[in-house]
Amino acid sequence: MSETQYHATDRFEFVDEDVELLVEDTDLPRRLKNELYETIDDRGGMDLEAVEEVASAVESRYVNTRVDPLDPVGTVSAQSIGEPGTQMSVPYDEKVLVRRDGETDVTEIGSLIDGLMAVRESADVDGHEVTSGPEGMEVLSLRADERVEWKPLEQVSRHEAPEELLRFELESGRSIRATKAHSFVVQDDSGDIVPIAGDELAVGDELPVAGEYDARAGEADVSTLEAETALTDGGVVASKASQQSSIVGTASWDRIESIETVEPDHEYVYDFSVAGLETFTTAQGVVTHNTMNTFHYAGVAEIDVTQGLPRLIELVDARKTPDTPMMTVHLEDEYATERERAHEVVWKIEATKILALGDISTNVADMLVQIDLNPDTLAERWPTVDDVEAVAEEIASTIESALGVQTRQSGMLIEFGPEEPSYRDLLQLVEDLREIVFKGIEDVSRVVIRKEETEKGEEFVLYTEGSALGDVLDIEGVDASRATCNNIHEIYRNLGVEAAREAIIDETMNTLEEQGLDDVNVRHLMLVADIMTNDGEIESIGRHGISGSKDSVLARAAFEVTVSHLLDAAIHGEVDGLDGVTENVIVGKPIKLGTGDVDLRMNPGKGGSTD
Amino acid sequence: MVDVSQHELVPDHTVLDSDELEDVLAEYDIKKTDLPKIKRTDPALPDEAEVGDVIKVERDSRTTDRAVVYRLVIE
Numbered sequence: 045m046s047e048t049q050y051h052a053t054d055r056f057e058f059v060d061e062d063v064e065l066l067v068e069d070t071d072l073p074r075r076l077k078n079e080l081y082e083t084i085d086d087r088g089g090m091d092l093e094a095v096e097e098v099a100s101a102v103e104s105r106y107v108n109t110r111v112d113p114l115d116p117v118g119t120v121s122a123q124s125i126g127e128p129g130t131q132m133s134v135p136y137d138e139k140v141l142v143r144r145d146g147e148t149d150v151t152e153i154g155s156l157i158d159g160l161m162a163v164r165e166s167a168d169v170d171g172h173e174v175t176s177g178p179e180g181m182e183v184l185s186l187r188a189d190e191r192v193e194w195k196p197l198e199q200v201s202r203h204e205a206p207e208e209l210l211r212f213e214l215e216s217g218r219s220i221r222a223t224k225a226h227s228f229v230v231q232d233d234s235g236d237i238v239p240i241a242g243d244e245l246a247v248g249d250e251l252p253v254a255g256e257y258d259a260r261a262g263e264a265d266v267s268t269l270e271a272e273t274a275l276t277d278g279g280v281v282a283s284k285a286s287q288q289s290s291i292v293g294t295a296s297w298d299r300i301e302s303i304e305t306v307e308p309d310h311e312y313v314y315d316f317s318v319a320g321l322e323t324f325t326t327a328q329g330v331v332t333h334n335t336m337n338t339f340h341y342a343g344v345a346e347i348d349v350t351q352g353l354p355r356l357i358e359l360v361d362a363r364k365t366p367d368t369p370m371m372t373v374h375l376e377d378e379y380a381t382e383r384e385r386a387h388e389v390v391w392k393i394e395a396t397k398i399l400a401l402g403d404i405s406t407n408v409a410d411m412l413v414q415i416d417l418n419p420d421t422l423a424e425r426w427p428t429v430d431d432v433e434a435v436a437e438e439i440a441s442t443i444e445s446a447l448g449v450q451t452r453q454s455g456m457l458i459e460f461g462p463e464e465p466s467y468r469d470l471l472q473l474v475e476d477l478r479e480i481v482f483k484g485i486e487d488v489s490r491v492v493i494r495k496e497e498t499e500k501g502e503e504f505v506l507y508t509e510g511s512a513l514g515d516v517l518d519i520e521g522v523d524a525s526r527a528t529c530n531n532i533h534e535i536y537r538n539l540g541v542e543a544a545r546e547a548i549i550d551e552t553m554n555t556l557e558e559q560g561l562d563d564v565n566v567r568h569l570m571l572v573a574d575i576m577t578n579d580g581e582i583e584s585i586g587r588h589g590i591s592g593s594k595d596s597v598l599a600r601a602a603f604e605v606t607v608s609h610l611l612d613a614a615i616h617g618e619v620d621g622l623d624g625v626t627e628n629v630i631v632g633k634p635i636k637l638g639t640g641d642v643d644l645r646m647n648p649g650k651g652g653s654t655d
Numbered sequence: 656m657v658d659v660s661q662h663e664l665v666p667d668h669t670v671l672d673s674d675e676l677e678d679v680l681a682e683y684d685i686k687k688t689d690l691p692k693i694k695r696t697d698p699a700l701p702d703e704a705e706v707g708d709v710i711k712v713e714r715d716s717r718t719t720d721r722a723v724v725y726r727l728v729i730e
Binding site for chain 2: 517518524525526527528535537538539540541542543546547549566567570574577578579580581
């Protein structure tokens with residue numbers, strides 16, 4: 045929520061604090077919020093419930109009809125074939141949106157491809173006729189991040205139409221026909237975009253669509269399509285289109301209202317092949333996909349760790365907490381080989397907050413916060429408990445003790461409210477609720493499992509964002525002899541100073557190697573680590589640690605904060621023994637190593653004596 | 656509580672008795688306080704170590720097979 049106070053209470057007579065909070069909390073632009081205030085004023089004030097109703101109605105209307113800048117209003121067509129050997133195609137008269145040399149056009153896929161087949165040589169792949177797409181032609185395609193982008197059309201194909209086709213009607217009025225095996229894309233539970241076969245789709249599933257659909261016209265106005273400059277995220281951008289953008293907006297999700305079987309009208313069914321996720325959109329904006337086997341955007345995001353110079357600085361300065369704390373946790377015995385057991389450990393470590401467990405809603409009228417728990421998630425995260433009711437009870441009591449409120453729990457629903465009916469308290473409770481950790485270690489925000497090859501064979505290894513080595517070592521299933529983290533202080537606290545020394549060497553070595561500087565001889569790093577751990581704890585190299593604790597005034601002054609060191613020394617009459625390297629270099633004496641390690645004496649004895 | 660001496664980062668820590676200690680100090684011609692330190696609360700210390708004892712640490716070294724270091728236990 046924004047911190048800046050709009051002071052609507054001052055500007056509008058009938059708007060009080062609670063009303064203002066409510067309105068400010070919505071997603072509306074300033075203009076609409078003001079209109080709301082004015083309306084409330086005109087009516088001589090409204091009670092909170094009514095304000096909430098109006099505000100949320102306005103908000104949802106606004107959000108639903110809002111067109112983000114550069115959204116493709118109209119239809120976008122892309123379809124992609126990944127492997128021509130599969131029966132995944134759309135019929136002749138399905139209209140598709142293509143672009144060539146900057147000009148967009150809507151065309152029947154059948155006539156486009158038939159035309160190409162007539163003039164080009166085509167290859168036969170498993171009963172499909174395949175040929176390359178027209179030079180420089182692009183289609184709109186859905187990327188894995190749900191944004192829609194022009195991509196080059198690589199290949200086209202057709203094959204004989206099967207007996208039956210499926211026809212999908214969507215909530216917006218859009219429709220698409222395709223073969224039963226034709227693959228679409230949907231969002232799975234974790235939000236990843238994955239392919240799904242046409243005959244696996246059911247009423248209620250959601251398909252990605254782009255832009256707004258004009259049911260009357262049956263398609264959209266192509267001339268309104270504009271583009272924004274492609275973001276350079278490393279994605280492929282068609283060279284022709286790079287002068288004019290690729291990305292044209294974000295896909296939204298449209299619900300399937302009905303599915304029916306129809307007979308094909310024409311002899312053939314057709315497909316496009318596009319690079320990337322291999323989706324393309326029909327003229328009505330429905331995003332379909334080919335190929336079941338290739339695309340697996342499983343979203344195994346790499347954990348981001350500080351590297352390079354900043355990491356080196358962190359280590360050398362012995363910073364208490366690194367910017368990206370991370371733990372590597374190996375598992376023991378059966379926990380390392382069985383996925384189920386590995387997941388058990390994951391849930392013991394990863395901090396589970398309320399948002400992962402269910403939906404929160406606020407009922408302003410009754411001054412209640414309602415939580416609807418998802419029984420599947422509960423069962424998943426508490427695998428050792430059979431009855432999810434018991435888990436729900438446990439959650440309710442955790443909330444009670446954490447927030448200090450009385451909760452009512454029935455099955456998967458929990459509700460509670462503030463003691464006094466205050467909108468502010470209610471919001472505060474919701475905010476606090478979001479922060480409560482129900483299971484796992486608070487500092488660990490995310491855990492990633494990977495199957496890795498180690499000396500012991502293939503085993504599961506957990507990587508965490510967030511570090512709590514002490515707690516993790518105690519958890520059952522964790523191999524306490526191999527768990528490590530990148531926070532040297534934590535290693536020092538839990539495993540001792542020698543382990544910390546080893547950790548410093550490992551971390552600096554890895555940081556340098558990762559930057560390609562693997563020629564640095566490890567003994568230099570060993571020296572650094574030894575000096576840092578010499579006093580039994582970890583000291584930083586800088587003026588708060590080792591360099592600052594030298595006896596010599598001149599050495600300290602030469603390092604940092606020159607004047608204050610000299611000043612203090614002068615005030616207190618300090619003596620510099622001139623023992624070390626720096627101070628001897630300053631005054632011009634030989635240092636006390638090598639030549640300077642010995643004093644020469646002359647013995648004025650009788651000539652020839654060698655005693 | 657888990658036994659930290661089992662961890663792969665932690666080397667062997669043993670308490671030195673006074674004879675061995677004298678040998679070591681003589682060999683390097685140092686006083687006890689010149690040695691690197693280790694804190695009494697260090698998790699890797701053996702339980703019987705007390706302030707003023709010297710610990711012998713044997714590591715698997717990267718530059719050689721075994722490396723031996725000594726640390727004085729301090730408060």
